[in-house]
Amino acid sequence: MLCRTGVAALALLALAGCSAQDTASTTEPSATSASSAPAVTGAVTVFAAASLTESFTQLGKDFEAANPGVKVTFNFAGSSALAQQINSGAPADVFASAAPTNMKQVSDAGGITGDATTFVKNKLEIAVPKGNPAKVAGLADFGKADLKIALCAEQVPCGAAAKKVFETAGITAAPDTLEQDVKAVLTKVKLGEVDAALVYKTDVKAAGADVEGIEFPESDKAVNDYPIAPLAKAPNAAAAKAFVDFVLSGKGTAVLTAAGFAAP
C-alpha cells in the first residue's frame, strides 16, 4: 500500500514538475527526440548508485513505457564498487555515479567515450525529529554540547560531506555519535534519540513523516554532483544513449527532484 501511494505521489509531482522544468532546461532538446524516436529496442543495463534506487526504478518503468520493446535492468550498489565492476569488464550500458571521483575512475580507464553529464545534485540538510523539540535553527546549533547530535562517520560519503560543510562554515561540531550509514542516523532521528543530524536532502525525504528537514545556506559549500554517461563498451549503445537522454529530459528531472535531488 505504502509503495502504491508513493508511486502515485511521485506521478503527481512529476506532472507538476514537468511544466517548470521544461522552461528551465532549454539546453536539452533531446527530451523530445527520445520520445519521438521509437527505434530503440533490446535490453539496457544500468549501473546506478544505491541512493538512486527509488527514482531510477521509476525512471526505468517510464522509459520502458515510452519505448516498447526495451527492457531496463538495474544494478544498484555503492558507486566505488560499481566503478570497479565496470573497469573489470562488467557488461553495462550506462553508469550513474553518486560522486564525480568514481566516474573519473571509469573515464580514466577509457570506459566512456564522451564527457559525463551532471544530471542532479544532492545537498545536505539538517534532519530533526518531528516537531523539532530542541528548536534547532541552523548549522551553528551543531556546536552546542548539550544537544544530542548524530553525523555520518567520515569514512562514508555523507560524513565526508558534513566534514566539508563544517570546515567551510568554521563550526566545530560536537557529535555524540558517528554512524556507519545514513539509515542508522535516520533511525536515531526518528526515535528522537538525537536532536539533530546532517544527512542528504533525499534521505530526509525518504525517511517519511517522522523526520523533518531544515535547509541551511552553508549546504551549498558541499554539493554532491551525480554524473551519468553511456559506456564505451555498451552492448546496446543506442539504448544507452536514449536512456541517458531520458534521465536528462524534463520528465527525468521531474522524477529526480520529487525524490529530493536538485537540478544541476
Next chain:
Amino acid sequence: MTRRPGTRGRLPVVLVLPALVGLAFLLVPLAGLLVRAPWATLADQLFSPAVGQALSLSLLCASLATVICLVLGVPLAWLLARADLPGRGLLRALVTVPLVLPPVVGGVALLLVLGRRGLVGSHLYSWFGISLPFTTAGVVVAEAFVAMPFLVISVEGALRAADPRFEEAAATLGASRWLAFRRVTLPTILPGVVAGTVLCWARALGEFGATITFAGNFPGKTTTMPLAVYLALETDPDAAIVLSIVLLLVSAVVLASLRDRWVGGAA
C-alpha cells in the same frame, strides 16, 4: 597385552569427511585474513592510538557486560531450572529471543525501552538525567543484552544436569537455600558457568549491530573493535584486516587459556 594397530577399526569416512570440510569451512576464511594482511605496515597500524583505544574499550565493555550477565544471568538460570514457575517453557523460550533477533533490531528495541524517549529511559532521563545511548554504559548494556542468553542457556543446562538432592543434603545440614546454592550448587556447576561466561564474553567482544544501533559510534566512548573494523572497511580494507586480526588474536588467547584452565580441566 599390547593392542595391535587397527583393532578399533578405521575412522568412519562418513564422519571424517564432513568433519574435515567443516574444519576447512571455519578456518579458511581466517587464513584468508592472514594471507591478505598488510604485513609491512602491520606494526604501525597495530600500535596506533586509535587501535589501542578501540581495543581497550572493547575489552572493558565486554568484561563489564559479562559481569552483568553473571550477576543477573546465573540467578535467572537458577530460576528457570529450579523454581516451580507457571509457563516455564515459554519463559525459557523468551529468554533466548536475543539469540534469534537480528542484533540491529535488538538495538532498536533497547532504544525504544532505554532511549531518551523510551518506556523506561524517559523516566531515567527526567528523574536522574541519565541517558544511556551514546555512552560507554550504553555499549555495556547492548552487549549484555545480546550475550546474556549464551550464559543463561549454558548455566541452566548445567543446573538441570546437577542433582538437586545435593541441595537437599545441604539443607538438612542447616544451610539456607542461598548458602546451599553458593557452597554446593555453584561449585558443582562451575564448568558450565565458566563455559557460559567464555561464550558470553566472546559474544560481547564481537558485538556490532546492537552496539552501534543503541550506543552509536564515537571514538574513545563507544567505538569498539567491531565498529572500528566495519568503518575501516568503507575506506581502508587493509586497516580493517589488521583490526580483525588483533581482535582474533586477543579472543583466541583469552578463550584458549580459559578453556584449558576450566572447561577442559573439568572433564
Next chain:
Amino acid sequence: MTLHADLQVARGSFALDVALSVAPGEVVALLGPNGAGKTTALRALAGLLPLDGGSVRVDDAVWDEPPKVFLRPERRPVGVVFQDYLLFAHLSAAENVAFGLRARGMDRRPAHAAAVEWLDRVGLAEYARARPRSLSGGQAQRVALARALATAPSLLLLDEPLAALDASTRMLVRTELGRHLGEYTGRTLLVTHDPLDAMVLADRLVIVEGGRVVQEGAPTEVARQPRTEYVAQLVGLNLYRGRGSGTSVALDEGGELVVAAPASGVVYVAFPPSAVSLHSARPEGSPRNTWPVTVVGVEQHAHTVRVRLEGSPGVLADVTTGVVAELRLVPGARLWAAVKATETHTYAG
C-alpha cells in the same frame, strides 16, 4: 523428649499414613518393600517434604503441623545419611563433615577441628584431605555418618545406609554403624528394605506396606509372630543374640549354638529357615546343632512350608510338602531340629 510423628502425605494415588515415635537413644527401623513409602516418611521428617496432614513434634517443639506450622529443613536439628551419601564432591572429607557446623554459624577453625575429630572417631583421620571420589564405598559411608552426627542432631535419619555397599564391606560397616548408633544419645530412624540390617541395628521395627504400618515391635517379636505374609518372608531369618566363647555361643533366650567362625563377646547368630532340617529322632554323629522342638504353627508358602517351632531356642524351618506329610507336622508334634555350623552367620553385637 520423644519424637512423635503422624505422617500423612498424599502423592497422587499413593497415600502415606504412618504414625511413629522414637525415644531418645532408641533406634527404630522403618522396614518395607520398595514403594512402601519409607523414603517419603524420611523426607517428611527431615522437612524435605511438607506434610499434608498430621504432625511432627518433639515434645513441645512442633516441626510440622499443616496448615499452620512448617519448620524448614535447615531449621530442624536433624542429621541425614542418604542412600548414596550425597557427599559434596568439591569438598574434602573434613570440609564435608564441617559443612553442617559452618552452616550453623561455627567459625572455620573450630569447625575444622571438630570435623577432624569426628573423622577420627569413624577411623578416617588420615583421610581428612581426601576428596569423596577417592574414598571407597565404606569410607564414604562413614564420612556421611560423621557429617550427619557432627551437628549433634536430636534426630538421625538413615536412608538405606548400607544398600550401596558390596556384601563383604557391608558386614564390617554394619557392625561399626551399630557401635556408633549405640553411642548416639538422640533418636534414630533407620529406613531399610533389608531385614538383617533392621534386626541387627534396630531396637524396634516398624513395618510399612502400601503407606500403612502393618506391624511393629521388637525384632525378635516381629520375627516370631509375623502378621502378614510379607513380614513372614521379610523376616524369614532365625536371629539370636548371645555371648560367644570359641565356636560356641550361649544364647540370651536359652540354648547354645555351635558356629563356624570363633566369636567372643556379644554376637548375633543368624541362619535362614531353609538351613534347618527336621527329624523325628535325634540325628546321629555329625558336627551339628541338634535340639528338641515342638511344632506351634505350619504355614503354606509359595514353594515351601514354613514351620514355627518352640524350643531352646525357638526356630523357623522351611521344609517341602513331602517332609510335612512324612513327619506328620501338626501343631504339638515333637521333633528334633538340626542346623549345620557352616550354615550360620555370626555378627559382632
